[in-house]
Amino acid sequence: MITISFKTSSPKAIAFAQKLMESKRETQEEIRQDFKSPEFQKAIEELKRRNAEEKTNL
Numbered sequence: 001m002i003t004i005s006f007k008t009s010s011p012k013a014i015a016f017a018q019k020l021m022e023s024k025r026e027t028q029e030e031i032r033q034d035f036k037s038p039e040f041q042k043a044i045e046e047l048k049r050r051n052a053e054e055k056t057n058l
Contacts, residue, residue: 034040
């Protein structure tokens with residue numbers, strides 16, 4: 001987790017922080033969508049299968 005704090009009420013600093021938060025939200029939504037994709041699910045199942053074969057515990 002990244003935490004950024006500003007000790008100013010500068011409009012530029014506030015605008016910058018808002019842009020960072022929006023970028024974070026967009027990235028998180030992209031990740032959520034990727035998790036739902038069939039390709040991702042297939043890759044996870046393959047990793048689980050390989051781990052089970054090798055008795056790897058992650």
